[in-house]
Amino acid sequence: MSYLTHLLTHLRKDLRLEWRARDSINGMLFFSLLVVVLFSLAFEPDAAVSRQISGGILWVAILFATVTALNQAWTRELRNDVLDAQRLAPSPASTLFLGKAIANLLFVGLVELILAPIFVVFYNLHVLGNPWLLALVMPLGTWALIVNGTFFAALGLRTRNRELLLPLVLFPISMPALLGMVQATTLILTGGDNLYAVFWIKMLTGYDIIFTTVCILLFETILHAE
Amino acid sequence: MPRPQTFRTLLWLWFALSLIALAIGLRLALIAPIDAAQGNIGSMIYYHVPMQVGGLTFPFVNLIGSLAYLYYRSRNLQRAIAFDALAVAAAEVTVLNLSVGILSGMLWAKPVWGIWWTWDERLTTCLLLWLLYVSYLLVRRFSSTGQVYTLSAVISVFAAIDVPIVYMSTRWYRTQHPSPVFFSGNPGAGLDKSLYPAFFSNLAAWLLWGFFLIALRYVLERRRQQAQHAAVQHAIATPEAQ
Amino acid sequence: MTHPAHTEAAQLTGVSKLFGSFAALRNITLTIPPGTCTMVLGENGAGKSTLLRLIAGLNAPTQGKLTVFGDAPQSQRRRIAYMSHAPMLYDELSAMENLRYFAALYKSDGCACVGSPEMALRAVNLDPHLTRPVGQYSQGMRQRTSLARVMQADPELLLLDEPFSNLDVASAQQMVELLTDFRTWPVSGGGTRTILLTTHQARLAEPLADTVLTLRQGALISSLPKTGAA
Numbered sequence: 177m178s179y180l181t182h183l184l185t186h187l188r189k190d191l192r193l194e195w196r197a198r199d200s201i202n203g204m205l206f207f208s209l210l211v212v213v214l215f216s217l218a219f220e221p222d223a224a225v226s227r228q229i230s231g232g233i234l235w236v237a238i239l240f241a242t243v244t245a246l247n248q249a250w251t252r253e254l255r256n257d258v259l260d261a262q263r264l265a266p267s268p269a270s271t272l273f274l275g276k277a278i279a280n281l282l283f284v285g286l287v288e289l290i291l292a293p294i295f296v297v298f299y300n301l302h303v304l305g306n307p308w309l310l311a312l313v314m315p316l317g318t319w320a321l322i323v324n325g326t327f328f329a330a331l332g333l334r335t336r337n338r339e340l341l342l343p344l345v346l347f348p349i350s351m352p353a354l355l356g357m358v359q360a361t362t363l364i365l366t367g368g369d370n371l372y373a374v375f376w377i378k379m380l381t382g383y384d385i386i387f388t389t390v391c392i393l394l395f396e397t398i399l400h401a402e
Numbered sequence: 403m404p405r406p407q408t409f410r411t412l413l414w415l416w417f418a419l420s421l422i423a424l425a426i427g428l429r430l431a432l433i434a435p436i437d438a439a440q441g442n443i444g445s446m447i448y449y450h451v452p453m454q455v456g457g458l459t460f461p462f463v464n465l466i467g468s469l470a471y472l473y474y475r476s477r478n479l480q481r482a483i484a485f486d487a488l489a490v491a492a493a494e495v496t497v498l499n500l501s502v503g504i505l506s507g508m509l510w511a512k513p514v515w516g517i518w519w520t521w522d523e524r525l526t527t528c529l530l531l532w533l534l535y536v537s538y539l540l541v542r543r544f545s546s547t548g549q550v551y552t553l554s555a556v557i558s559v560f561a562a563i564d565v566p567i568v569y570m571s572t573r574w575y576r577t578q579h580p581s582p583v584f585f586s587g588n589p590g591a592g593l594d595k596s597l598y599p600a601f602f603s604n605l606a607a608w609l610l611w612g613f614f615l616i617a618l619r620y621v622l623e624r625r626r627q628q629a630q631h632a633a634v635q636h637a638i639a640t641p642e643a644q
Numbered sequence: 645m646t647h648p649a650h651t652e653a654a655q656l657t658g659v660s661k662l663f664g665s666f667a668a669l670r671n672i673t674l675t676i677p678p679g680t681c682t683m684v685l686g687e688n689g690a691g692k693s694t695l696l697r698l699i700a701g702l703n704a705p706t707q708g709k710l711t712v713f714g715d716a717p718q719s720q721r722r723r724i725a726y727m728s729h730a731p732m733l734y735d736e737l738s739a740m741e742n743l744r745y746f747a748a749l750y751k752s753d754g755c756a757c758v759g760s761p762e763m764a765l766r767a768v769n770l771d772p773h774l775t776r777p778v779g780q781y782s783q784g785m786r787q788r789t790s791l792a793r794v795m796q797a798d799p800e801l802l803l804l805d806e807p808f809s810n811l812d813v814a815s816a817q818q819m820v821e822l823l824t825d826f827r828t829w830p831v832s833g834g835g836t837r838t839i840l841l842t843t844h845q846a847r848l849a850e851p852l853a854d855t856v857l858t859l860r861q862g863a864l865i866s867s868l869p870k871t872g873a874a
Binding site: 331332336337340341345348351355356372375383386390397398401402 | 530534541544548563
């Protein structure tokens with residue numbers, strides 16, 4: 177129970193920090209909207225084509241939102257040497273990581289909720305498949321991006337080139353998940369084979385479980401690396 | 403651990419052996435019959451495939467080195483650092499092999515398939531493995547001395563977990579969306595028996611050469627570590643001028 | 645949770661710390677007995693902060709052996725509290741929110757060993773009900789909040805890096821008195837309080853310290869018990 181309490185403490189802290197500053201969510205919203213609008217302007221697709229490509233475009237927009245969140249994920253800990261205080265705290269290090277990752281998930285989730293109706297409007301979308309499956313794919317896919325992103329953002333914290341490092345290492349790591357989320361979303365939107373969609377969802381779930389476990393196990397190692 | 407002199411002799415022998423093997427491989431490759439459909443470019447397989455095989459094998463050496471480092475770092479620091487030297491040596495040779503492999507593959511693919519690139523499971527895996535190990539090397543370059551070993555070891559672990567997943571997911575993707583390019587002209591697929599001597603001798607030769615490079619780089623890294631250790635002792639003994 | 649009283653608070657044997665090629669600490673051997681207050685003096689760059697960071701467990705020695713309460717500092721986190729130059733507080737949160745957050749991190753099942761944030765803030769002369777975020781505090785207020793943060797953790801070993809900087813003379817005097825007092829507060833779970841602090845203002849901390857260590861260019865120059873004469 178103590179683990180959960182610590183986790184909630186960290187989560188509450190991150191939510192409170194973002195609520196006070198609100199700089200992260202604004203940035204995320206701006207970039208994602210930009211992507212959605214830009215592609216809609218550029219392509220003007222008809223309904224069928226729109227459904228084919230919208231899966232990819234949606235996830236590009238969410239990717240922008242996620243990377244914006246990740247780039248500043250640990251900045252508040254870097255200021256004032258708070259990270260040192262965190263390293264010295266007796267609470268399990270992985271709770272710090274999970275709290276932050278879950279907070280990021282909630283922020284990006286909020287952006288997704290705002291994006292969704294705008295998306296439907298601009299792409300004249302009409303989901304042919306099972307929309308409840310979509311409600312499953314979104315958090316699974318977003319978590320896949322965020323869990324690894326938050327981890328590697330922390331890993332690069334004290335390296336000199338972290339802006340380069342984060343995308344460089346995240347792309348290969350996230351690629352299977354990206355494939356899964358785009359495939360699943362496109363299949364659901366175009367009313368494609370449900371079996372395949374569910375297959376990709378299962379793959380995403382497996383991916384999430386594996387990498388969440390690895391990140392939790394290794395976070396303490398990288399936090400104290402020195 | 404063999405004594406340094408023994409190791410050095412072994413290394414020289416290995417070097418000579420690799421050169422001989424490479425020479426044999428080259429000769430066999432030059433006299434091997436040319437594939438009618440592909441023409442001269444078909445000979446690329448004697449170079450491309452061994453490079454790729456090396457690029458897919460040496461990461462295991464890196465993984466072993468990284469895991470051993472993580473295991474020993476709280477128990478026997480000297481041994482842990484030696485394993486880290488092995489890890490970085492393997493990582494560099496991996497990047498070398500993969501770079502050459504991917505480039506040579508592209509050079510082969512353009513005339514034979516008509517395209518530079520496709521996202522099939524093998525190419526995707528190789529590219530992503532390359533990206534992961536380039537970031538491994540970048541992390542080593544850009545982190546401060548204390549953390550280098552641990553951070554790069556963690557990336558190694560992630561790479562080891564990720565690469566099979568990448569391979570499988572791309573493969574599944576490909577069963578749903580078969581690549582538009584037909585695969586019968588795949589390098590190394592359905593190799594005619596007459597090409598076996600050239601192929602396998604080159605495979606063996608380039609792998610020998612790759613392992614030699616790893617061993618050489620390992621020795622260099624160990625020397626660098628020892629020099630650093632000596633510098634540390636010196637810095638401790640003499641106060642720096644303010 | 646009682647501990648053998650005779651374990652040294654900190655023990656260093658031949659400890660050196662290098663950052664790249666710069667030797668911040670060179671061959672340090674010293675013992676910090678429990679229940680004492682030790683003051684570390686030295687110029688900038690002498691290695692005072694590094695020494696504290698090593699004892700806190702934030703950095704590992706490049707060479708040598710270091711133990712805190714007979715164990716690695718990382719295993720003794722609950723008994724150590726460290727205050728650095730930087731406030732180690734979230735700018736966006738108020739003092740009370742910061743302290744409550746950090747107090748929660750030090751709690752564990754069945755252990756009521758954390759002091760009250762409110763009490764800690766009052767002890768450093770700050771209003772616990774101030775809702776302004778710490779980022780808007782003056783330097784002195786931030787310093788005092790930082791001290792409150794480490795005191796509330798109820799540590800047996802208190803590490804303070806330049807605690808009197810940024811404080812005016814009156815506040816600094818108050819802090820010295822507070823720390824003198826703090827030494828006498830009972831530790832939940834038994835044990836004594838040990839303080840190790842670095843400072844440039846030797847005269848200020850003199851009444852507090854039992855021993856004075858001096859570092860120069862990373863080496864320990866002297867270790868003197870406090871004498872009566874100036």
